[in-house]
Amino acid sequence: MKPKVFIILGFLVAVGAVLFITSSNGDKARQQGGAEAAPSQTRASGPVTEISFLYSTEKKEWVESAVAGFQQENPSIRVKLVGKGSLESAQAMLDGKEKPTVWSPADSAVLRMLESDWSTDPQRGQLFATSGDDAPQPLVITPLVFVVWEDRAEVLQKVSGGVVSWKAIHKAVASDQGWPAIGGKSEWGFVKLGHTDPTRSNSGLQAMLLATLEFYGKRSGLTVGDLLKPEYQTWVKELEKGVTRFETSTGTFMTDMVRFGPSKYDVAVVYENLAISQLANAQGRWGNLKVYYPALTLWSDHPAALVQADWVTPEQKDAARKFLTYLRSRPVQERALAFGFRPADPSVPLKTQDAANPFTRLAPQGIQVDVPPVAEVPEGPVVRNLLTMWSRVVGTAR
Known part of the structure; x- marks a missing residue:
């Protein structure tokens, strides 16, 4: 009998130990839970509304910073971020693959093109409000600029009235003599131009719009008929000989321009904000890299549209x-x-006392507050036909 008593007592002790440990762990968990619950007091006590924000990746860092602040102040709203290229996101919406609450492409040209494409099916209804507070409005703005190694820019300026122009670039690119055709050094070789694929990247689309407007000497009023003229299409094909590879990301070739210097790119067409982010990295590597504003530019106005x-x-x-x-x-x-x-709010000054302000700090590298005249964004059908023309004349030739 005694062995049985010892067995029973041993069992009871073991059960007691298990219960004690479980109770202790529970107390610790409750204490830890209380510590973690403190931040959750900022969370919504009621239902949470989720919205999706489909935005162009050029403004990724600013968007992510802003959303973090918004979430802290508005715990009852959850923002789902989806970053895509403007043209890619427009096509995804048209195909029904993306259904955002708010859409913000890089510029109004893509927005107008999607509006036009969307309206071909009347059963879809209106995609964006055309007036009132819900109509598309800019979030931030940045112009399209040339980024050029200074010695190359000086040559281009001599043949184009003191500015870097598309016609001067075309003259150098179209010639089999390369840079010497416009007074440059023979060791520079051929003119190496960088811009993105217009059918896949908004900055490439803007580059083609500006080149086309300069060809016709227009600031507005571009028509589909303009895009059909053989002499214009030949000019575009010759210009694009200077681009060895059409990247899908503006940041890719801008980084390569800094990394490899003029051996890879002499001239790049980029957003001003992207140039600002890279200028400091370029100085002292391959010479002086500077920003030049074309005689006519385009705004990337980053409109934000509440989807209807x-x-x-x-x-x-x-x-x-x-x-x-x-x-x-x-x-x-x-x-x-x-x-x-550049803030879309006109009351926010560009020049401030902040030493880190790029519009003050990078003035020696060509960054300026005042910009040249800005072109008028064409209607959606014109933009769509420009992309079709480019694919036929240039895209299929690569």
């Missing part, structure tokens, strides 16, 4: 309005300067 499609609920619309108001608030607009953007 049936997949957006009234609750999401209300949440999106709060989000857009936050993005356009003065403190968030002021922070855009740090990322090289």
Whole structure:
């Protein structure tokens, strides 16, 4: 009998030990849970509304910074970020692969093109509001610029009235003599131009628009008929001989321009904000890399559009309005300067006392507050036909 008693007592002790350990772990878990719950007091106590923000990746850093601040102030709204190239996102919406609450491409040209494509099916209804507070409005802005090694730019300026122009670039690119055709050094070889694929990247599309407008001497009023003229198409084909590879990302060839110097690119067509982010890295590597503003430029106005499609609920619309108001608030607009953007809010000054302000710091590298005249964005059908023309004349020849 005694052995049985010892066995029973041993069992009871073991059970007691297990219960004690479990209780202790539970107390620790509750204590830890209390510590983790403190931050959750900022979370919504009621239902959370999720909105999706489909945006162009050029403004990724500014967007992510702004959304982090918005989420802290608005715990009842969750913002899902989806970054895509402007043309890619427009096609994804047209195909039904993306159904955002708010869409913000890099510029209004792509927005107008999607509006035009969308309206071909009347059953879809209106995609964006055409007036009022819900109509597309800019978030931040940045112009298209040339980034050129200074010695190359001086040659281009001599043949184009003191500016870097598309016609001067075309003259050098089209000639089999390369740089010597316009007075450059023979050791520079052929003119190496960099811009992205217009059918896949917004900066490439803008580059083609500006080149076309300069060819015709227009600031506005570009027509589909202009794009059909053989002499113009020949000019475009000759110009594009200078581009050895059409990248899909502006950042890719801008980085390569700094990394490899003029051996890879003499001239690049990029957004001003992207140039600002790379100029400091280039100095002292291959010479002086500077920004030059074309005689006519285009704004990337980064419009934000509240989508009016049936997949957006009234609750999401209300949440999106709060989000857009936050993005356009003065403190968030002021922070855009740090990322090289010009605030869309005209009351925010570009020049400040902040030593890190790029519009002051990078003035010696060509960054300037005042910009040349800005071209008028064509209507959607013109933009679509420009892309078709380029694919036929240039894209299929590569």
